Each structure stands twice: as structure tokens, then as C-alpha cells.
């Protein structure tokens with residue numbers, strides 16, 4: 001009797017599931033979800049851009065992809081991607097990324113950025129409101145089109161007057177109204193910003209219920225102005241204002257002191273502050289040679305010399321004469337800076353507080369290889385990060401960070417029923433980054449399928465032409481100031 005009852009129960013509940021026709025079924029893959037810790041062979045049914053079912057039972061779909069032997073994971077979310085053109089989006093896709101957001105600094109014009117991307121983006125996109133751009137505008141020297149960083153001048157080096165401060169806040173408010181996800185603060189690029197200016201902009205972020213993403217004020221070991229002091233400054237501003245804080249690329253900002261910087265983040269979190277951070281798996285960083293980072297004293301501040309700076313396109317290492325020539329030029333040349341050690345990086349990456357973000361820029365291999373490199377180097381070769389933890393660092397943790405300002409992120413970074421069908425299907429035995437400093441634009445290999453919002457973008461390892469499934473991730477908008 002009992003068995004019969006169970007039989008009927010099964011018929012009632014499994015009947016509709018079996019009859020359901022999905023748009024797409026990923027069949028027999030190793031489904032891994034870092035939130036529920038599901039790690040099992042399952043079939044994934046996708047309908048209307050959403051994951052509709054995850055089942056051990058067969059599912060029927062208009063298209064069925066055989067995922068056996070492959071990992072089916074949430075598409076990676078890059079919180080820190082500067083290059084937003086199609087060439088870089090393509091590289092990100094082959095690296096398993098389904099959302100790549102410009103949050104460190106942000107674009108100068110949010111509405112223009114979102115309009116240009118709509119219907120033309122391979123993967124999901126979004127931006128912060130740029131403190132650097134708002135400051136340049138308030139000083140009467142708006143950033144030229146296509147640029148996110150100013151060259152050295154009053155807008156980078158002078159303190160703001162009360163009128164300039166008001167203009168900056170007005171601009172940032174407008175940019176948040178237009179859908180920015182956060183305020184992005186490039187403090188290392190605007191050394192003239194006073195401590196109080198920084199705190200006031202954190203207060204603005206708190207009042208708008210958005211986080212601050214920041215490249216902190218300075219790097220290196222020397223006091224005053226050490227990396228430790230800079231991290232302390234923004235943790236202080238977060239504590240004073242209540243705004244959530246994300247410190248970008250702790251590996252390059254804090255370099256050899258990165259583990260000490262991370263201990264400050266850990267301490268702040270232990271005291272209840274909402275502070276997070278990220279790293280990318282390369283020992284060299286990249287920035288423009290005529291930015292304020294290279295103002296006099298940089299050797300002492302950064303603990304590096306001319307030879308540690310390289311021009312990526314030629315591999316040329318700089319001398320004093322060459323540096324002086326390039327630094328004085330008005331052309332914003334990007335250079336690679338070897339400032340960290342493999343030993344520090346290898347201790348940093350496995351730490352549970354570290355999420356992975358690429359700081360992707362054309363000319364540095366991190367643009368193309370960051371995510372595959374974590375899987376190839378730290379999961380497969382060194383074995384210092386479990387596959388599930390790597391997926392957590394690359395999908396769930398960034399989604400949780402985004403949830404501070406966009407509820408839509410609750411449906412990202414997860415392979416669960418009801419989640420957006422942003423999915424990477426890869427071979428954990430072969431996935432490998434191939435980009436190098438000499439050849440930074442070589443795509444990673446090992447991603448067999450990439451699905452963005454239910455649409456297949458990479459199919460059997462090849463990108464489909466003419467498919468632009470990327471959507472915007474938007475902040476809380478104009479009403480955020482009045483929400484309680």
C-alpha cells in the first residue's frame with residue numbers, strides 16, 4: 001500500500017517534469033554550485049533564459065548538449081574589466097566569463113556606455129560612476145572620449161574647492177541615477193583628493209546605498225604613504241560612512257605587503273565592516289606611464305626601478321633616459337610593472353577572502369587568461385585551491401558583492417533552479433590560459449560551451465558569429481536615495 005502511494009506520488013510529481021520541453025538541456029555534466037555545494041552528475045534544463053530544472057532524471061530539450069566529462073558551473077563574473085570592446089569580450093568569453101564589469105574606476109558617461117552596449121555585447125556588462133571622471137569634469141578638464149584616466153594636472157593633483165566638490169557630487173548622483181552599480185574611486189590617480197573629500201564621497205555612496213570600489217591612494221612600503229596606510233584610509237572611510245567597500249587588485253597595490261593588507265581586511269570584517277577584496281594571478285601589474293603613480297619618488301614608493309618596467313608590445317625594459325622621455329610625453333602609454341613575487345601571490349590566491357578579478361586591459365595577459373590560469377595553475381598544477389573554491393572565488397563571491405546594489409545579481413553566480421542561465425561548460429583536465437606578456441591576446445582553451453542568459457555563445461569550443469546575448473547589470477537607480 002505504502003509502496004503504491006509512493007508510486008502515485010512519483011507519477012504526480014515526475015510526470016510534468018518529464019513531459020516538459022526545455023529550450024536547451026546540458027546533459028550528464030558534473031554540475032557544481034558553490035552556494036549549495038552541489039557537485040554531482042546532473043542534467044540542466046534551460047527555458048526562457050533561466051535555469052528551470054536540475055535533475056538526475058533525463059530532461060527533454062529542443063537542443064541537448066552532451067556535457068559528460070565536463071564541469072557545468074556558473075559563468076565567471078569579473079568585477080574589474082577595463083577593456084570593454086568586442087576583442088576583449090571575446091577573450092573573456094573563452095576564459096569562461098559571462099559578466100565583465102568596469103567597477104574599479106568606471107566609465108566617464110554611464111548613459112552613453114549603456115546605450116552603446118545594448119544589443120551589441122557578447123557578455124553581460126555594467127559600470128560604476130567614476131570619481132576620477134567626475135573630478136576631471138568639475139575641474140573643467142573633462143576626460144577625452146574613450147579614456148578613463150586623466151593625465152597629471154590640477155584635476156589629479158589639487159584639492160577640490162567647495163564648488164568643485166559640489167559639482168563632483170552632482171555628477172556622481174546623475175551617474176548613479178543612470179544605472180551605475182557603485183562609485184569607482186581611482187585614488188591612486190587623484191592624489192590631490194583630500195581625506196575629507198574621500199570620506200564625503202563614501203558618504204554619498206552610503207546615502208545612495210551603493211558600494212565603493214577603489215584603487216587606494218598609494219602603494220609600497222615607505223611611510224607615510226604606504227599601501228598599509230592607504231588601505232587603512234579606505235577602511236576608515238567605510239567605517240565612518242557605512243558604505244560597503246571593495247578594494248581592487250590587492251596583489252598589485254600592496255605587492256610584497258599584500259598579506260599584511262589582507263590582514264587589515266580580515267580585521268575590519270571581524271569587526272563587522274562590509275569590506276571585500278580581489279586579486280589576479282600575475283606578478284606584474286599594468287598602468288599608464290604618465291599617470292600620477294609615476295610622480296617623483298616612485299622608485300622608493302613602489303620598491304622598483306626602471307628595469308622593472310616593460311613596454312608590452314616590444315618587451316623593452318626601460319632605462320632612466322627612456323622613462324623620462326615616455327613619462328614626459330602626453331601620450332598615455334600602458335606599461336607592465338613587475339612588482340610582486342610568485343611566493344606572495346601563491347599565498348594570496350588560496351585565501352578565502354580573495355575573489356578573482358582580472359583588471360583586464362589589452363596588452364596584459366590577465367585580460368585573456370585570468371580565470372583559466374586559476375583553474376590550470378592553482379587547482380590543477382599546484383593543488384592549493386579546490387575546484388569548488390575556485391568557482392566560488394570566480395562566480396558566487398562576486399555575485400554576492402554585486403547584490404549590495406543590484407538584486408538581479410541574486411540570480412547570478414549560481415547553478416540553481418531560478419538562476420539566470422549564465423553557464424560555463426569546461427574541461428577541468430585541459431582548461432589552460434595561453435596569453436603571455438609577449439602575446440597577450442591569445443584566448444584560453446578548454447571552455448567547450450558558454451551560455452549567456454540561455455543563449456549559446458561558445459559552441460563546441462567555437463564562438464558563434466552574430467550573437468550578442470549580453471545584458472546590462474544596473475544599480476538601484478534614482479529611487480535608491482529614498483529607499484529604506
Ligand SMILES: [Zn+2]
Nearest residue numbers: 104215248249
Ligand atoms: Zn587599478
